[in-house]
Amino acid sequence: MAIYITNTATGKKEELKTIEPGVVKMYVCGPTVYNYIHVGNARPAVVFDAFRRFLEYRGYKVIMVQNFTDIDDKIINEANEWGVDFKDVADTFIAEYWRDAQNLGIRAANFHPRTTDYVNEIIEAVNKLISKGYAYVADNGDVYFSVRKFEKYGELSGKKIEELISGARVEVSSLKKDQLDFALWKAVKPGEPSWESPWGCGRPGWHIECSVMSQKLLGDTFDIHAGGEDLIFPHHEDEKAQSEALTDKPFAKYWMHNGMIITRGDKMSKSIGNVFLVREAVKRYGKEALKLFLLSKHYRTPIEFSDNILLDNKKAATKVIKSLNRFEEKYPYPLVPKRDHYMVEMEQKFIEALEDDFNTPKAIALIFDLAKELNKSMDEGKDEEALKRYHLIARVFGNVLGIFEGGSKLKEETNEDKIIEEILKVRQEFRKEKNYTAADKIRDALVRSNVKILDTPEGTKWEKNTEVNE
Numbered sequence: 001m002a003i004y005i006t007n008t009a010t011g012k013k014e015e016l017k018t019i020e021p022g023v024v025k026m027y028v029c030g031p032t033v034y035n036y037i038h039v040g041n042a043r044p045a046v047v048f049d050a051f052r053r054f055l056e057y058r059g060y061k062v063i064m065v066q067n068f069t070d071i072d073d074k075i076i077n078e079a080n081e082w083g084v085d086f087k088d089v090a091d092t093f094i095a096e097y098w099r100d101a102q103n104l105g106i107r108a109a110n111f112h113p114r115t116t117d118y119v120n121e122i123i124e125a126v127n128k129l130i131s132k133g134y135a136y137v138a139d140n141g142d143v144y145f146s147v148r149k150f151e152k153y154g155e156l157s158g159k160k161i162e163e164l165i166s167g168a169r170v171e172v173s174s175l176k177k178d179q180l181d182f183a184l185w186k187a188v189k190p191g192e193p194s195w196e197s198p199w200g201c202g203r204p205g206w207h208i209e210c211s212v213m214s215q216k217l218l219g220d221t222f223d224i225h226a227g228g229e230d231l232i233f234p235h236h237e238d239e240k241a242q243s244e245a246l247t248d249k250p251f252a253k254y255w256m257h258n259g260m261i262i263t264r265g266d267k268m269s270k271s272i273g274n275v276f277l278v279r280e281a282v283k284r285y286g287k288e289a290l291k292l293f294l295l296s297k298h299y300r301t302p303i304e305f306s307d308n309i310l311l312d313n314k315k316a317a318t319k320v321i322k323s324l325n326r327f328e329e330k331y332p333y334p335l336v337p338k339r340d341h342y343m344v345e346m347e348q349k350f351i352e353a354l355e356d357d358f359n360t361p362k363a364i365a366l367i368f369d370l371a372k373e374l375n376k377s378m379d380e381g382k383d384e385e386a387l388k389r390y391h392l393i394a395r396v397f398g399n400v401l402g403i404f405e406g407g408s409k410l411k412e413e414t415n416e417d418k419i420i421e422e423i424l425k426v427r428q429e430f431r432k433e434k435n436y437t438a439a440d441k442i443r444d445a446l447v448r449s450n451v452k453i454l455d456t457p458e459g460t461k462w463e464k465n466t467e468v469n470e
């Protein structure tokens with residue numbers, strides 16, 4: 001059996017053939033640390049953490065690098081606004097990233113390099129690009145990469161140079177020889193942090209950091225480069241051009257990109273202002289619902305984020321957790337099941353789904369089937385012998401994807417919650433009888449008690465403070 005993944009560079013599903021047998025070297029572009037991460041930032045972190053867990057489950061040793069961009073215009077602006085050092089902004093949001101990662105059960109990569117720890121190596125790389133004729137120093141001390149000097153430019157994103165010229169995404173500057181060129185090094189502006197270089201004081205451009213840090217930690221050519229699809233152009237195209245111009249070797253063998261999170265019709269992005277922070281989402285819907293939301297659709301497709309969709313995910317996640325908890329409460333020390341035909345078959349189905357371009361929706365559907373079977377068998381009063389295999393494989397599959405992991409506890413239902421549920425049942429009866437006056441009186445009374453009522457096509461949902469319940 002072989003693992004297939006869609007390689008953005010070719011647009012095709014390709015068999016994963018690693019450079020070194022049994023080892024996967026993987027680089028994932030990480031966040032620019034100037035704010036708390038939002039659900040859009042969490043998608044690549046959750047998806048590629050799950051993919052790495054799957055590779056490990058299949059026996060690979062995975063060496064994973066995820067960077068922190070800790071110097072950038074946005075970080076500098078934030079620091080100026082607060083009147084603090086840029087480093088303190090970066091340190092704060094790296095620490096806060098770890099809090100969110102912990103809450104979502106995202107494992108740390110093997111290396112989390114920070115741009116500012118690699119400035120010397122970046123200067124060395126820029127120097128080499130200048131001496132090889134791929135880059136030039138502008139009048140003010142900026143250094144630019146000459147896009148037209150690199151023949152394969154556009155290969156990854158499938159863009160032709162002519163298309164790029166008409167594209168509006170290129171930063172216009174009179175310092176560039178060609179408007180397509182991009183900055184490798186930015187000369188210092190008043191009030192900005194800077195480092196000494198052969199071209200005067202300045203700081204690294206964005207793209208060069210990933211080229212340099214991946215080369216230092218994974219080598220000139222490595223297996224998989226991953227990130228959000230919004231990074232394909234220009235970020236990944238530029239990384240590839242710089243790296244291949246530097247080493248004369250291919251950069252990444254495979255490129256994997258996740259689709260965007262769409263909310264209110266747009267990509268979730270800080271600059272658009274439609275973001276939902278990870279910690280808000282975890283507080284409101286719970287970790288399991290958020291992870292299920294991020295993994296129950298194929299990683300390459302865009303997914304819509306809305307209150308209703310998240311509440312549906314919460315409902316679905318609750319079913320699985322309740323079923324597993326029900327078994328574990330009854331059997332705190334379950335016996336080891338005998339490996340039977342059913343277990344082997346389920347395992348094969350699970351692996352087949354994930355080997356086919358990491359089809360998590362198909363794999364998660366199997367966990368739902370197992371949880372349902374487990375619950376049904378418990379209703380039917382079957383003995384432990386009949387139950388334990390469902391429980392074990394559901395737990396194993398969950399651990400592979402980092403979802404429904406052991407110890408997932410649901411929020412305790414309080415007596416007050418039960419009373420609200422009962423009152424809502426009465427309101428529902430009034431609504432059925434079309435006695436809307438009475439139904440509305442009940443709703444108003446609940447609203448006065450800080451309980452918000454949401455009537456949705458799937459039924460009535462309610463929330464108290466920030467918690468949502470079905």
Ligand SMILES: [Zn+2]
Pocket residue numbers: 028029030210235239
């Ligand atoms: Zn990058």
